[in-house]
Amino acid sequence: MPPWVACVSRQAPCPRAKAIDRFAISLHCRHAALSLRIRSASTHVSPTAINYRPNVPPRNVELYNTLSGLNNAAEQYVNLSRLQLALSGLAGENAVTRVAVLGLKSQVGAQRLARLLVADPLADKAEWEKKLEKSPEEGAVLLRFGDENDAHAPSPLYKIISVPSRVLETHNLEILVSTLNINTPSSTAAQATECSKDVVLVPKLQANSARGTPVPYPVHKTLILGEGLDSALAYGQFTSDTADETDNIVKLAIELPTPSKASEGADISTSAVAINSAIGAEGLDAIRTSVANAVTYERNWFASGVPTVSQWILSELRSDSPVKPVQTALISSLLDDAEATIAKEDAEQLQVLASSTTPEQLGAEMIGYLEQWAEKSHRELRDNLDEAFAGRNWRKLAWWKLFWRVDDVGMITEEVIARRWLVSAEKDAVYLAGRMKQAGFPDEVRPLPGYGEVDAYYKTPADALGHEVSIAENHETALATAVNPPAPWPALLSLTRTTLLATTLPPLQALAQRLILTTLSTTSLSAALSALLYASVSTVSLFEASAVAALGLVFSLRRMQKVWEDGREAWKVEVKEEGRQALKRTEQLVRSIINAGVPGSAVENEGVEERKRAREAVAKVREALRKLSKE
Known part of the structure; x- marks a missing residue:
């Protein structure tokens, strides 16, 4: 829960102050809608536009160039979709941050949780909230700041819903709501070719106009929503190979019964959290009915576990440094994955050389x-x-x-x-x-x-x-x-x-x-x-x-x-x-x-040279990132 919401809840303002706040919020949202449309048209880049090169701010030029060089020197060792997301983040002053909320088996729970994360407790129930509460249509849903009446160009990947939310506006945040089915044979085949970390951080969206071909949509963070302990165990088996690498950018939320006491002191750094969306929805409805129910709202809100999830999403989104911490985490994760892949190929090559004859x-x-x-x-x-x-x-x-x-x-x-x-x-x-x-x-x-x-x-x-x-x-x-x-x-x-x-x-x-x-x-x-x-x-x-x-x-x-x-x-x-x-x-x-x-014994040297160039490119990106972080 945002701090300003908790403050308002504790002070329990009068109905007149509440009406004034509603008018101010509405006016501010209408004023920001036009700027959002202009900002979205200039900063939103297709996840497949690798060759797109906008006007990069001067302080980000070195890091942008070295990261682009990583695409040429180590393209087989990095996820190109995540690399494009990192490049687009360096191209603007305040780039969009993408967060995915993925339901393990159903998108219904993920949409309800996304509604609780961005809903305004001091405003009446909006039309976009009613859409999210309904059974999801085919395809994903993208929540973007703007007026509810904004018109969006149709997309074969997702349905865009404009939300007049201060959370989305302040942090320039977009939330993708979709599913992640880890029990189908297709996901097993995907896991055989790419690690579970890439599957979670680069959701595959079903394109209706491309003969059903999945299209990657990279995000900075991913929140996985499961129901019951069975889903937690299934997700643990799915991410067993990269469990230690996704603590800061992937979190698992499990729908469980209401705990005996509120979890105000929950640690956002943990990789999993227990939530109860129904309790959070009851608290939200209570404060919207009457400000006098602020105590009930606060008790249910913290008991639901949603504030922990909200704090984790909003963490690392604001910083005085030239690059957001979430963007730095994305680049560091890319470099770590590249180094791990290079080291894995080195180990495989050494094993082959050790087992093969001279x-x-x-x-x-x-x-x-x-x-x-x-x-x-x-x-x-x-x-x-x-x-x-x-x-x-x-x-x-x-x-x-x-x-x-x-x-x-x-x-x-x-x-x-x-x-x-x-x-x-x-x-x-x-x-x-x-x-x-x-x-x-x-x-x-x-x-x-x-x-x-x-x-x-x-x-x-x-x-x-x-x-x-x-x-x-x-x-x-x-x-x-x-x-x-x-x-x-x-x-x-x-x-x-x-x-x-x-x-x-x-x-x-x-x-x-x-x-x-x-x-x-x-x-x-x-x-x-x-x-x-x-x-x-x-x-x-x-x-x-x-x-x-x-x-x-x-x-x-x-x-x-x-x-x-x-x-x-x-x-x-x-x-x-x-x-x-x-x-x-x-x-x-x-x-x-x-x-x-x-004949042809020089093939092994070629692989060694490629990995050497990839390591040098990774080292250059790390050095540029270190210099930018010190500024």
Whole structure:
């Protein structure tokens, strides 16, 4: 309760003096209405107008400039809505102070409490009071000093009600009445992205003309009104993370039954206070009925707890310093929040660096994975190929079975390469590439300097298919593919497999067919020669002539056996050697990538520089605020 109201209540003036006071108040309110409209048009700035720059008083220029610099250097560490409110407070001689009265579940109680805070006990019940006592309409309500008949431009955020109150006029005060529902899923999601302090000090108003998008409306102080102990507990859980930071700018008022004695000595510095709006309304109605009820009014007024709330709202609004204490508290709160956010990011970065591995450790870890992969792959190449070459299918390609298995050579050898040649190694290479990709290593590279073997490995063979050359002679030029464009290194194994299928199987198949043809031709010629010899020379017996045919058959079969077995062994050696070379080249290439290091390691320094600039900007604002406070 304002001091002048308590003084009038104790002296109990006569009805004539009361009428004179009413006339003076009415005249003063009408006179101030015009000045209010002019003042409001010049000082009220949209909460989203960050780039607005009015004519700043000379004494506030330094603080205003440093605070504007905070917007550029630490925009991700401060609440921009509260920062704009602080800038607008420095732009005028007597800036508007915004106070929010938020009901936890309903706006009805908040409107009734706001009515008690600004109502004149010596005046009759005004029309604006009747509006506040009714059930609230959709949207918030903004109480602003002025004549009740003032016309206001419609706003999609709130409904403006002009109140001829000395409290609002003297302290240039505006009161926003809205709700703060802390039990909805949306508020839980909001709390996950911003702290509860910002949610309370920057209420989100529902804009009817913006598709329901909430619009922030920053305030200097916030009064939270709850009903019963359950709401107090719910609010305590909601603000558990910032309870120690909001004692001076946020207060919790709880509607409780009438206490046994009046709370005249209540401390306004406490973070919570018990009130009873019904008792305060009864006292207000009593003194308006008759000045003789001043004692009843005073008793009910102090028992309601409303004076404590009123004193807390009006505290720090008047001062001889260039900047109001409430404005100083707002700037200090912004700086504290920025420093806390910077310190939190520093701690998170240190935790990440402590838990993460250094480039040397990361490289050693990747080298270990690579060596494990290489060892396992070489063992797989040896064991699987030995098992395949000792198996039943490979024995089907014995030299004496070629006469009826010659068409199966390509199928059996293709099965060996497709199912037995580094199948698991290729899959493990993909997993290893995923580890390296996650660690930040590139997965696509060009042949590195000094990799002449890799370039020579992929070139077109010079020998044409169909020539009578052994597999061993064709080994140096058997593989053919082109890998000049960048390609993921795990694809080297699959490229080698494809090359083996395309370049080694046709020569082996052709060799088998040539040997069958050569054997049959040699045998046929020797048989013909034997028959001719027997028929033309009478002294040659049948046995002697058959010896020539037998000699040709043995010679052709022996040659077929030797050449085919040598060709099979050469192909086995080639497949094993090409697998070993592919694993070796892959290991060398991956090792060179790991030794080159992880690119883009300067990102961490960028974050450090940003936080350093933000700290410097905060220090400049504190220094400017300290200088202004000493003036």
